[in-house]
Amino acid sequence: MCGIVGYVGSQQAAPLLLEGLTRLEHRGYDSAGIGVLSGSGLKVAKRAGRVRDLAAALPARFAGRVGIGHTRWATHGPPTDANAHPQVDAAGRVAVVHNGIIDNAAALRRRLSDEGVQLASDTDTEVIAHLVARSVAATLEERVAAALALVEGTYGLAIVHADFPDRIVVARNGSPLLIGVGDKEMYVASDLAALVRYTTTVAHLQDGEMATVTAAGFTTYRQDLTATVTPAEELDIDPGAYDVGEHASFMHKEMLEQPDSAEHVLRGRLDDRFGTAHLGGLGLDARETREVRRVKVLGCGSAYYVGEMGASLIEELARVPADAEAASEFRYRNPVIDPDTLYVAVSQSGETADTLLAVQEIRRKGGRVVGLVNVVGSAIARECDGGIYLHAGPEVAVASTKALTNMFLGFALLALQLGRVRDLSIADGHRLIAGLRALPAQIGEVLKREEELRPLAERLAAAESLFFVGRVRGYPVAREGAQKFKEISYRHAEAYPTSELKHGPLALVSPAVPTVAIVPDDELVERNVGALHEIAARGGPLVVVTHAGVDLGEVAERPDVHRIDVPASERELDPILLTIPLQLLAYQAAVHLGHDVDKPRNLAKSVTVE
Structure with a gap:
C-alpha cells in the first residue's frame, strides 16, 4: 500500500x-x-x-x-x-x-x-x-x-x-x-x-x-x-527485474515470464526416484507429515482463490480434508486451532497484514503453520515454522500473475509430498512429476495466443457485467478469473459454481451479460456442457475455456459462443492452465478500455493494513 x-x-x-x-x-x-x-x-x-x-x-x-x-x-x-x-x-x-x-x-x-x-x-x-x-x-x-x-x-x-x-x-x-x-x-x-x-x-x-x-x-x-x-x-x-524493459506494462512482462518462473519453483524439488517432492523448507519429516490430519489454507484475494485450488489438490492427492478460508476473516471468528492441522499461509509479498495476523493467531494457540511466500525475509516467512519460497522473482503489477502460478505449483509440490507418505502410488507420483515438468512449456503455448484473444477480450470489455462459472476444480479458476477481470477492467464480474446457476444467477443471464465458463475435459464435462445449453437458451453470450477434445454440442454453432482451448495436463494440474487465458482476457480488456493495468484504482500490491 x-x-x-x-x-x-x-x-x-x-x-x-x-x-x-x-x-x-x-x-x-x-x-x-x-x-x-x-x-x-x-x-x-x-x-x-x-x-x-x-x-x-x-x-x-x-x-x-x-x-x-x-x-x-x-x-x-x-x-x-x-x-x-x-x-x-x-x-x-x-x-x-x-x-x-x-x-x-x-x-x-x-x-x-x-x-x-x-x-x-x-x-x-x-x-x-x-x-x-x-x-x-x-x-x-x-x-x-x-x-x-x-x-x-x-x-x-x-x-x-x-x-x-x-x-x-x-x-x-x-x-x-x-x-x-x-x-x-x-x-x-x-x-x-x-x-x-x-x-x-x-x-x-x-x-x-x-x-x-x-x-x-x-x-x-x-x-x-x-x-x-x-x-x-x-x-x-x-x-533489471524491477524494470519494465520493452514491455508496455509490468503485468504484460510478468505474464510472459510465467514459463521461466514456473521452471524456477520446480527446480531441484522433483524426486524421480521416489515419485515425490523435496520440500526441506517445510521442516516436516515423514513421520510428522503422516500425522497431519487436516490442512487449512489462508490467503487474501488471488492468494485465497489459488488456495482453494491448492486445498482441492491436497484433498485429491493426499486424501486428507483440506479447505481454504479468507485470512481476513479467520481470526475474528475465534477459530479452533487443531494440533493435527497443518495451516498454510499464502502471500506474494509475505507482508499481507490480514494473513500475518492469522499466522500470529495460529502460533499463539500452538498451531503449526507454514508459508507459501515469494519474498525472502518477509514477515510471514519469518513468523512461520517452515515454508516454500515461490522463486517467481519480483512481481510489480498489482494483479498477480506469475506469483499466482507459482503458488499453484507450490501447492502441487506440497500435495505430492503429502500424498506420497500416504496412499498415492509411486506410479501416480511419476505421472504428476511428468505433468509438472510439462507445465512451463504448456503455459508458454497459451501465452502465444495473446493476439488471437484480443478481439474476444474487447467484446467482453463492452459488457457492464459478466459471470464466471466452473465446477469443483474449475470453480476456483472462475473466482480468480472474475477477480482479475474486475480489478483491472473495472467491470462487474462475479463467479459462481456452475451447479448453482439454477439457484439464482440464471435470472440475470441475458444477451447483455456474457458468461465465461470453465469446462475441463474431466468427469463433469457432460454436466458442464449441459449448463452451457441452459445459458445459451437464455441468449447469454459464452466464452468457453476448455480442452480440444471436448464436444460442446450444437451450442458451439452459435455466433455468440467462443471457444478457447488450452493444452491438456494431468487432471489435477489442469486449473493453472485454465487460468492463463483468463489473465490474457482481463489484461487485453483493461488495455482496450484505456486503464492503467499496473496500478488499478483503489487497490494496492502489498496490503499492509487491515
Missing part, C-alpha cells in the same frame, strides 16, 4: 527520493510528498495525485542531503495536499512518513487539541509529528521512543527533525521497513523496489525494532533503547 523512501548521504536527496517513489508506484497510492533537511531547516513538498505531479510542482531550489518521501493510500481523510505525507508539527521542525494505522489516533488528536495544538490534517500520522515535537528528551531517538509509547496500532515510520539534521530515525511494528547499505550513504524503504538501483545490501527491521540511520551506517534497538543486532545481507536480485 503506502510507500516509504529515505536517504542520508552526500548526494542531493530530492532526486533520489522521487526516483524511489516512482519505483513504489505499483503499491497503490493517491498522493505523494518529500521532506529534506538542509542548513536552512526542514523543507516539505507534497501533492495529491501522482509522483509526476509532485515532481512538476517541486521548487527549483529544494536542496538537502537528508530526506524522506512517501506515497499515501488514503485511510484517515481523503487524498488532499494537506493529508499527504510527510506530516509535520506546528513549528515545521519534525516530518513523519508512515505506513499503517494508528488505532488510538482519535484519542491522541483530542488530547493534542485540548493542549492547544492546531491539527492541520485529517490523518492519524500527524499526531506522531506533534508528539515527537513536544518531547523534551535529549535525543531524537528518545523523543521518538516516547511518542511511540503513547501509540497503539501498526506502523512503518521514518522521522526527521531539523534539530538533528544528520539522521533519520525509523521504527517498525507490523509494516515492513528495510535499511539499504551504500558507500558512505544509506537508504530506507518499505519495499526493495525503491532500493535495488542503488544497493542490494539490506537489513530487515523486526517488529518492535527502531533504528538510527546516518551516512556512516545504522544502529538498531528496541523501543526501550536497548541495543539489538540486525545484520545486513546481500540479496541475490537482478535490479
